[in-house]
Amino acid sequence: MRVAYLDHYDSFSFNLIDRLFSDADMELVYVPFDDRDAVSNLMRSPIPLVVSPGPKRPEVLPDTLSLMRILLGKAPILGICLGHQCLGHVLGGKIGKALSPFHGSTQLVHTVGENNIIHRFSTSFLVAHYNSLIVERSSLPREWIWAVSEAGEVEGIAWHEGRWPALGVQYHPESFLSEKQEPLWELWHELVYNYYSDLNPDR
Secondary structure: OEEEEEEOOOOOHHHHHHHHOOOOOOEEEEEEOOOHHHHHHHHHOOOOEEEOOOOOOHHHOHHHHHHHHHHEOOEOEEEEOHHHHHHHHHOOOOEEEEEEEEEEEEEEEEEOOOOOOHHHOOOEEEEEEEEEEEEOHHHOOHHHEEEEEOOOOEEEEEEOOOOOOEEEEOOEOOOOOOOOOHHHHHHHHHHHHHHHHHHOOOO
């Protein structure tokens, strides 16, 4: 099962790749965000996509945003930190400054709303943050938001309007400081598995 990892050269990419592709069924397709040929290939031949953290902001990443718009609904997408902000931007959300920038510290996150993924998670859990930007809560429909911080800032997005969902988390789920993240990895694996099962129903 081939999964693309769009890398924005984040210092945590190695840890995230190690966690995501520890399953022998997952084949890494590594794509640097500034490799326009590789990004163009993904646009023509969609596969499940992980959009990495990184030091930039969505507005300066036109190729990343274009790729996500094209793949939205056509293949599962998982955005982490910057990738989460890019997803929010693609969905029409506004990117703003966090009330308090967090880098290497933990915060409590709470599940909210009636999104069908929240039953997988604990109602509250601690997570690691490395961000100064957020997707403004008022700029997204309530039904797409499944987790918020103690301050009420968006921590989780789940978009289900297309054939395949797109998920985003503002925090770093791969960090040893983030607790109770197995449901996220399990959900992502299920989405990838179901995507390829649909492509090859006799497999």
